[in-house]
Amino acid sequence: MKSFTYERASTPAQAAAAVAGRQGAKFLAGGTNLLDLMKLEIETPTHLVDVQDLKLDRIEKTEKGGLRIGALVTNTALAADDRVRRDYGVLTRAIVAGASGQLRNKATTAGNLLQRTRCPYFYDTNQPCNKRKPGTGCGAIGGYSRQLAVVGSSDQCIATYPGDMAVAMRVLDAAVETVKPDGQTRAIPMADFHRLPGDHPERDNVLEQGELITAVTLPKPLGGTHIYQKVRDRASYAFALVSVAAVIGKDGAGRVAFGGVAHKPWRVEAAEAAMSQGPRAVAGQVFADARPTPDNRFKIALAERTLASVMAQAKG
Amino acid sequence: MKFDTPAGTNPIDQMKIVGRPTDRIDGPLKTTGTAPYAYERHDVAPDQAYGYIVGSAIAKGRITRMDTSLARAAPGVLAVLSTLDHAKPLPLGMMNIAHLFGGADIAHYHQAIAFVVAESFEQARAAAALIRTDYARDKGRFDLEAAAPTAPFEPTGDGPDAKDIDSVGDFASAFGAAPVRIEQHYTTPGESHAMMEPFATIAAWEGDKLTLWTSNQMIAWSKGSLAKILAMKPENIRVDSPYIGGGFGGKLFVRVDAVLAALGAKAAGRPVKVAMQRPLMANNSTHRPATIQTVKLGATPDGRLTAIHHSSTSGNLPDGKPEVAVQQTKLLYAAPNREIWMKLAVTDLPEGNAMRAPGEAPGLMVLEMAMDELAEKLGMDPVELRIVNDTQVDPAKPNRPFSERHLVECLRTGAEKFGWSRRNPKPGQTRDGKWLVGMGMAAGFRNNQLTKSAARIRLERDGHLTVETDMTDIGTGTYTILAQTAAEMMGVPLAQVRVILGDSDFPASAGSGGQWGANNSTAGLYAACVKLREQVAQRLGFNAADVQFADGQVRAGNRAVPLAEAARGGVLTAEDGIEYGTLDEQYQQSTFAGHFVEVAVDSYTGETRIRRMLAVCDAGRILNPKAARSQVIGAMTMGAGAALMEELAVDKRFGFFVNHDLASYEVPVHADIPHQEVIFLDYPDDKSSPMKAKGVGELGLCGVGAAIANAIYNATGVRVRDYPVTLDKHLDKLPSWT
Ligand SMILES: Cc1cc2nc3c(=O)[nH]c(=O)nc-3n(C[C@H](O)[C@H](O)[C@H](O)COP(=O)(O)OP(=O)(O)OC[C@H]3O[C@@H](n4cnc5c(N)ncnc54)[C@H](O)[C@@H]3O)c2cc1C
Numbered sequence A: 001m002k003s004f005t006y007e008r009a010s011t012p013a014q015a016a017a018a019v020a021g022r023q024g025a026k027f028l029a030g031g032t033n034l035l036d037l038m039k040l041e042i043e044t045p046t047h048l049v050d051v052q053d054l055k056l057d058r059i060e061k062t063e064k065g066g067l068r069i070g071a072l073v074t075n076t077a078l079a080a081d082d083r084v085r086r087d088y089g090v091l092t093r094a095i096v097a098g099a100s101g102q103l104r105n106k107a108t109t110a111g112n113l114l115q116r117t118r119c120p121y122f123y124d125t126n127q128p129c130n131k132r133k134p135g136t137g138c139g140a141i142g143g144y145s146r147q148l149a150v151v152g153s154s155d156q157c158i159a160t161y162p163g164d165m166a167v168a169m170r171v172l173d174a175a176v177e178t179v180k181p182d183g184q185t186r187a188i189p190m191a192d193f194h195r196l197p198g199d200h201p202e203r204d205n206v207l208e209q210g211e212l213i214t215a216v217t218l219p220k221p222l223g224g225t226h227i228y229q230k231v232r233d234r235a236s237y238a239f240a241l242v243s244v245a246a247v248i249g250k251d252g253a254g255r256v257a258f259g260g261v262a263h264k265p266w267r268v269e270a271a272e273a274a275m276s277q278g279p280r281a282v283a284g285q286v287f288a289d290a291r292p293t294p295d296n297r298f299k300i301a302l303a304e305r306t307l308a309s310v311m312a313q314a315k316g
Numbered sequence B: 001m002k003f004d005t006p007a008g009t010n011p012i013d014q015m016k017i018v019g020r021p022t023d024r025i026d027g028p029l030k031t032t033g034t035a036p037y038a039y040e041r042h043d044v045a046p047d048q049a050y051g052y053i054v055g056s057a058i059a060k061g062r063i064t065r066m067d068t069s070l071a072r073a074a075p076g077v078l079a080v081l082s083t084l085d086h087a088k089p090l091p092l093g094m095m096n097i098a099h100l101f102g103g104a105d106i107a108h109y110h111q112a113i114a115f116v117v118a119e120s121f122e123q124a125r126a127a128a129a130l131i132r133t134d135y136a137r138d139k140g141r142f143d144l145e146a147a148a149p150t151a152p153f154e155p156t157g158d159g160p161d162a163k164d165i166d167s168v169g170d171f172a173s174a175f176g177a178a179p180v181r182i183e184q185h186y187t188t189p190g191e192s193h194a195m196m197e198p199f200a201t202i203a204a205w206e207g208d209k210l211t212l213w214t215s216n217q218m219i220a221w222s223k224g225s226l227a228k229i230l231a232m233k234p235e236n237i238r239v240d241s242p243y244i245g246g247g248f249g250g251k252l253f254v255r256v257d258a259v260l261a262a263l264g265a266k267a268a269g270r271p272v273k274v275a276m277q278r279p280l281m282a283n284n285s286t287h288r289p290a291t292i293q294t295v296k297l298g299a300t301p302d303g304r305l306t307a308i309h310h311s312s313t314s315g316n317l318p319d320g321k322p323e324v325a326v327q328q329t330k331l332l333y334a335a336p337n338r339e340i341w342m343k344l345a346v347t348d349l350p351e352g353n354a355m356r357a358p359g360e361a362p363g364l365m366v367l368e369m370a371m372d373e374l375a376e377k378l379g380m381d382p383v384e385l386r387i388v389n390d391t392q393v394d395p396a397k398p399n400r401p402f403s404e405r406h407l408v409e410c411l412r413t414g415a416e417k418f419g420w421s422r423r424n425p426k427p428g429q430t431r432d433g434k435w436l437v438g439m440g441m442a443a444g445f446r447n448n449q450l451t452k453s454a455a456r457i458r459l460e461r462d463g464h465l466t467v468e469t470d471m472t473d474i475g476t477g478t479y480t481i482l483a484q485t486a487a488e489m490m491g492v493p494l495a496q497v498r499v500i501l502g503d504s505d506f507p508a509s510a511g512s513g514g515q516w517g518a519n520n521s522t523a524g525l526y527a528a529c530v531k532l533r534e535q536v537a538q539r540l541g542f543n544a545a546d547v548q549f550a551d552g553q554v555r556a557g558n559r560a561v562p563l564a565e566a567a568r569g570g571v572l573t574a575e576d577g578i579e580y581g582t583l584d585e586q587y588q589q590s591t592f593a594g595h596f597v598e599v600a601v602d603s604y605t606g607e608t609r610i611r612r613m614l615a616v617c618d619a620g621r622i623l624n625p626k627a628a629r630s631q632v633i634g635a636m637t638m639g640a641g642a643a644l645m646e647e648l649a650v651d652k653r654f655g656f657f658v659n660h661d662l663a664s665y666e667v668p669v670h671a672d673i674p675h676q677e678v679i680f681l682d683y684p685d686d687k688s689s690p691m692k693a694k695g696v697g698e699l700g701l702c703g704v705g706a707a708i709a710n711a712i713y714n715a716t717g718v719r720v721r722d723y724p725v726t727l728d729k730h731l732d733k734l735p736s737w738t
């Protein structure tokens, strides 16, 4: 771990300015991802701006009938919220499928969105990795890639976004609210929030330096049956090989997003029109441009089969 | 005490304290977090500095340059050791092939190349990252599958008896003539011990005397090894390891934490503590080697085996040993014709060495799957197939019987208790909603090893007993069974016995490994107790032959004297050990199990979830059924990991185990382990020791992996012969969910 300086900000604007004003500065929320990465010198911030005093820990109703989730609401609090459990069950289910009780107590909504890949070559600083050290190459391509992306990857990086919560937020059409160092705010649709790796795998998302997440908003409730199914080698405490977040209506129509398959929660809206034709028709379109490795080719069949399971559960 | 004839009746047979399901006497310390593990022994030496290990970034080649200047100048740094400080590697310790430190050559990934000592852990870690190393990479051999076809034979047996191929009868003809045959190839992956407590040591020097507070299963071995590695006189080294947070064979040997703590403490002129960083654990140390195995079985239509072939190829660094995956096949089933061999390829992956039930664990995963395949081909119940082929003698030496062997009873009892008769022999037929449900079984087998072991026992003035031996408790319950042994022998309550372990100044014990710890260490203490009883009797004026020790009294005829009286005139100390004659040559001594498992496989996703497990064990006298049960269910859990998820993933280009932390090397979590049941048969073995006990700590792992895989097959009808049985391997062949 490299030495760093530390401060606690008291307002969002101050926090954003503090990070923008210093090269190598980063926000610190629950620390469950950032501190681990710092210990391994995968992340080497020179300055941390702790956001825990920003009072962004409330869940409120929006004017449009949805919910605004403060950036610092913990995973535990969000999953347990009565309104979320009642109207956005897919979100509660996704969160409790992730990590462990202890981690969820510390993990925040913003930090969870920004958790970094679990690619094993990213985690080993002896290995080449374009995401960790641009220009060094990608260790995973041609290596052990069982966990990694099958779709949306590039010749520079085949990492996945590993999280669960964001997959549910993607299916719910959530938006990420931010404030920039100059005080400007914006709402980024979840669809556009995480990037594909392309030629710049070091950039996970579209945030600018110093841009602070203040909240995530959910549109008004969708109704329907909410399901999150996470598939993994052990029964708990593992990242998804494949996950499916779905909201499905009585008529079988609905929405579906996939986790564990790409550099972002993977949703192809156009494919959802095929829901009534069954999982194969949907998966065929969702994974039309897939470029799996020999290690992870199985994920495409697995995604289709998991979707079939989800659709069967929705039928009841 | 020499044990060379079968044990007669002795005080242990009273079973007032031995054989009871006693809580662990160290349990409260463990559950309250107050048992001091190696890294937490803040009080043993003042002013402890912190060490941090740097591992090699390449798997094979040479260091051409190392710049430690920035690290040396970093805040708080007290010393920086470089592997280049030594012209050549430090000598090897016992039973290892990978050098721990020294020289420019790199033999495997994460080999220790530097060590930073600083005032704080954080300073040591930060400075370690400032070391710049240049390498010249060599092409390494990292692919077992590619190396296997040209790998040479590794003879089995010892000395002049060693043969490339261990043959009995005429395998080729018998197999050719067998009416029913199977022939299949299988693989098992490398596995990591993945114990909770990493390697950890605090080292302190006093003049030329070195003390190491460490975490090690074998105190006498490690003292001897340290003397070799550090070129010291053994008497100048003290090793102390009272609590061990898991080892599974990974801590049988001295590891680099002990060596670098010692060298670092010398360089810094202060005590140094170090715990190996988790990401180094898999590649820096030893692991269970991967295997490629073939089994051919020939049988008559009634299921009698006429021919068995079992062969296994594994890899290791030069001069390494093979994974002896064929071991059990020499003894488990009767068959007049057999052919057994191993090959050993040279690879440049980290050192392969012992992990819990070495040999049998991967060997039975394969042999017992092959037996399942044969049973199906014969149209025979898998339990019956094993029973038909039971043997009461060493098949290669028919005049050498097993001391005790109740495998058939294990299997029959297990089948009945588990409800085996409800299993549908036709695979892929049983459903529970979306779940495909199946049952599987396997036989378990592991040898019982006799090794000498010594202990000391003292009768204190207040009547308490103190036991001292360098024996270790690796979470197994050793403290408790030793206390039970002393209490039973001396006729006092358990609470009156204090047990102190793991100190190399104490008499040398068997140590913990190869499931030999419990029987041998208690037998060694038994010998010491016999001596103490004689001393007590003498001091109290009894005729030693007819004295009884019970209820805190020493009795003969009408006379009874409190035991404590004997120490009135001064503490009484007795030291002795057990040594063995040839009973293990005259009799084959082994332990046996029947494993039964029910699984459910998600017909959509292919995920396997175990529903229930049962092990019926025949392992001699069970000294403490509660501790033994813990051992067996822990081993069954490890077997679940081996069957379902554990695999050291090899990067064949760069030559390393990629998933080298506990997030990516998955071991079972609670949710993976549902109902587990253990039944012990009661067959004391009078050929094993005066305790009549045998090993049980590894038996629970032996065969359980195959029982799980066989259950998966019964559920799905898809046979996966490459462990672990992960969902990707059967997904596309699963029966449809509709
Ligand atoms: C063992 C383990 C298992 C796990 N398993 C799972 C799992 O199964 N599924 C899953 O989804 N997750 C899993 N996780 C990840 C976990 O969910 C994340 O670590 C956690 O959500 C991160 O939240 P945090 O608040 O601790 O973030 P931090 O570590 O504090 O921050 C993460 C990143 O977000 C940035 N950041 C934080 N707050 C803001 C803000 N307001 N605005 C802008 N940037 C910000 C930080 O600068 C940093 O780059 C696991 C983690 C561990 C350690």
Ligand code: SF4
Residues within 6 Å of the ligand: A117, A119, A120, A121, A122, A128, A129, A130, A131, A132, A137, A138, A139, A140, A141, A148, A156, A157, A158, A159, A201
């Ligand atoms: S896949 Fe991406 S994260 Fe992994 S090694 Fe390649 S560049 Fe790095």
